[in-house]
Amino acid sequence: MIEEVIAFRDERNWKQFHNPKDLALSLSLEASELLENFQWKTSEQAIKENMDNLKDELADVVIYALLLSDALDINMETAIKEKIRKNRSKYPVEKSFGISKKYTDL
Amino acid sequence: MIEEVIAFRDERNWKQFHNPKDLALSLSLEASELLENFQWKTSEQAIKENMDNLKDELADVVIYALLLSDALDINMETAIKEKIRKNRSKYPVEKSFGISKKYTDL
Amino acid sequence: MIEEVIAFRDERNWKQFHNPKDLALSLSLEASELLENFQWKTSEQAIKENMDNLKDELADVVIYALLLSDALDINMETAIKEKIRKNRSKYPVEKSFGISKKYTDL
Amino acid sequence: MIEEVIAFRDERNWKQFHNPKDLALSLSLEASELLENFQWKTSEQAIKENMDNLKDELADVVIYALLLSDALDINMETAIKEKIRKNRSKYPVEKSFGISKKYTDL
Numbered sequence: 001m002i003e004e005v006i007a008f009r010d011e012r013n014w015k016q017f018h019n020p021k022d023l024a025l026s027l028s029l030e031a032s033e034l035l036e037n038f039q040w041k042t043s044e045q046a047i048k049e050n051m052d053n054l055k056d057e058l059a060d061v062v063i064y065a066l067l068l069s070d071a072l073d074i075n076m077e078t079a080i081k082e083k084i085r086k087n088r089s090k091y092p093v094e095k096s097f098g099i100s101k102k103y104t105d106l
Numbered sequence: 107m108i109e110e111v112i113a114f115r116d117e118r119n120w121k122q123f124h125n126p127k128d129l130a131l132s133l134s135l136e137a138s139e140l141l142e143n144f145q146w147k148t149s150e151q152a153i154k155e156n157m158d159n160l161k162d163e164l165a166d167v168v169i170y171a172l173l174l175s176d177a178l179d180i181n182m183e184t185a186i187k188e189k190i191r192k193n194r195s196k197y198p199v200e201k202s203f204g205i206s207k208k209y210t211d212l
Numbered sequence: 213m214i215e216e217v218i219a220f221r222d223e224r225n226w227k228q229f230h231n232p233k234d235l236a237l238s239l240s241l242e243a244s245e246l247l248e249n250f251q252w253k254t255s256e257q258a259i260k261e262n263m264d265n266l267k268d269e270l271a272d273v274v275i276y277a278l279l280l281s282d283a284l285d286i287n288m289e290t291a292i293k294e295k296i297r298k299n300r301s302k303y304p305v306e307k308s309f310g311i312s313k314k315y316t317d318l
Numbered sequence: 319m320i321e322e323v324i325a326f327r328d329e330r331n332w333k334q335f336h337n338p339k340d341l342a343l344s345l346s347l348e349a350s351e352l353l354e355n356f357q358w359k360t361s362e363q364a365i366k367e368n369m370d371n372l373k374d375e376l377a378d379v380v381i382y383a384l385l386l387s388d389a390l391d392i393n394m395e396t397a398i399k400e401k402i403r404k405n406r407s408k409y410p411v412e413k414s415f416g417i418s419k420k421y422t423d424l
Contacts, residue, residue: 001186008190012197013204020149020160022358024141025237027167029357031137032350035130039347040312040340043126047178054126055180058171059189061133062182065168072153074161076168080107083165084114091118098119100252128252131343135251138244145241146234146418206358213398220402224409225416232361232372236353239379243349247342255338259390266338267392271401273345274383274394277376284365286373288380292319295377296326303330310331 002076005066020071027064033057108182111172126177133170139163214288217278232283239276245269320394323384338389345382351375 009015034057037050046054069076090103099106115121140163143156152160175182196209205212221227246269249262258266281288302315311318327333352375355368364372387394408421417424 001183004187004190008193011199012202014202014206016204017206017358020153021144021147024137024144025353026357028134028137028141028240029350029354031130031134031167032347035134035343036347038127038130039344040335041127047126051178054178055185056189056192058174058178058180059182059185061137062168062171062186063189065164065171068164072157072160072164074164076165077107079161079165080168081110083162083169084110086162087114093117096118096120098122100120100123123252131247132251134346135244135248138241141237142241145238146229213395216399216402220405223411224414226414226418228416229418232365233356233359236349236356240346240349240353243342243346243379247346250339250342253339259338263390266390267397268401268404270383270386270390270392271394271397273349274380274398275401277380277383280376284369284372284376286376288376289319291373291377292380293322295374295381296322298374299326305329308330308332310334312332312335 001062002066002070005063006070009067018067018071020068023064023068023071027061027068030057030060030064034061107168108172108176111169112176115173124173124177126174129170129174129177133167133174136163136166136170140167213274214278214282217275218282221279230279230283232280235276235280235283239273239280242269242272242276246273319380320384320388323381324388327385336385336389338386341382341386341389345379345386348375348378348382352379 009018034054037054037057038046041049066076068074069079091106095106096103115124140160143160143163144152147155172182174180175185197212201212202209221230246266249266249269250258253261278288280286281291303318307318308315327336352372355372355375356364359367384394386392387397409424413424414421
């Protein structure tokens with residue numbers, strides 16, 4: 001997946017613009033565009049009315065996440081595995097089963 | 107990758123909380139926490155001072171993106187391929203090579 | 213209101229850091245911290261559990277908005293009056309009464 | 319200022335839609351639209367190219383902040399004074415003069 005994203009960037013010679021601060025800013029903007037689909041709507045309404053846009057915006061979020069991982073030299077798969085490991089100790093099953101509280105309130 | 111994320115969720119019986127609107131909202135909050143590492147800083151300073159946190163927050167963004175793709179029944183790989191296809195026609199190489207403008211201004 | 217905010221900034225000699233890009237980024241981060249009070253919650257739950265924090269975060273949003281208006285030399289009161297005037301023609305009462313749609317869908 | 323914003327809302331009978339969660343979400347979306355003016359740009363470029371839009375989006379942020387203060391029954395002026403008072407003790411002049419660090423790192 002990452003290879004296709006990088007190829008798209010490099011065909012356009014865009015790496016020069018992709019400093020990590022602007023990529024993180026762009027990622028945040030794309031996450032907002034995704035969220036905009038739910039403005040004044042329930043989940044059900046958003047899905048019914050905006051499914052195509054939801055798909056596109058979610059893809060944009062992950063595309064920017066991959067571009068940022070490349071700019072920061074982060075291996076995305078390792079980072080996710082490591083973060084899930086941390087989350088396991090923050091949210092042990094016996095404390096957090098069926099509970100949506102933040103770990104600081106468990 | 108998605109399987110590990112889903113397993114973490116299901117061990118805690120958290121699917122009941124994961125309505126798409128709150129997931130999209132959470133994704134946007136994580137993208138902001140990632141961006142916070144660059145507040146009042148250049149990219150270089152952020153990388154020097156906050157690399158561990160950058161890795162964790164970027165992982166959180168992708169974890170929420172995967173949870174949302176599951177809740178919306180979106181195949182992430184297909185969605186990304188499709189979005190890159192669209193981006194190719196929005197940003198043809200001959201028009202966008204070495205240019206950071208939005209497609210509406212090209 | 214703006215005078216007190218500017219006095220706070222100038223006592224600390226912080227104007228040097230307050231470039232508009234970082235101020236806009238900070239404003240967006242504060243808006244996310246405000247929104248975080250509603251994560252996995254209904255409005256009613258958020259109000260019940262987080263009212264003090266809601267007040268503080270909303271104040272932070274407006275404080276940053278005022279700092280940004282100062283950095284950009286924008287008269288906030290004029291800008292709001294002007295924007296409401298534009299919104300009146302985007303959303304005429306007869307078309308938008310009791311309807312939450314975006315003006316492009318009216 | 320708040321009175322004009324409330325009048326605009328009530329002429330359109332929109333109070334029914336303005337639950338605090340969706341208002342906080344909308345405020346965050348407007349802050350992102352403001353920030354979008356700085357994407358891939360320096361502050362100087364953004365000011366040169368997007369000044370009109372900056373003014374409009376900043377106004378939208380404050381308009382939503384006022385709508386949310388009304389929905390939560392928060393007196394904006396009191397909230398800001400109170401928050402600046404808290405900030406004074408978090409950031410005493412002698413510790414924070416000319417320093418952009420977060421209070422937790424001072």
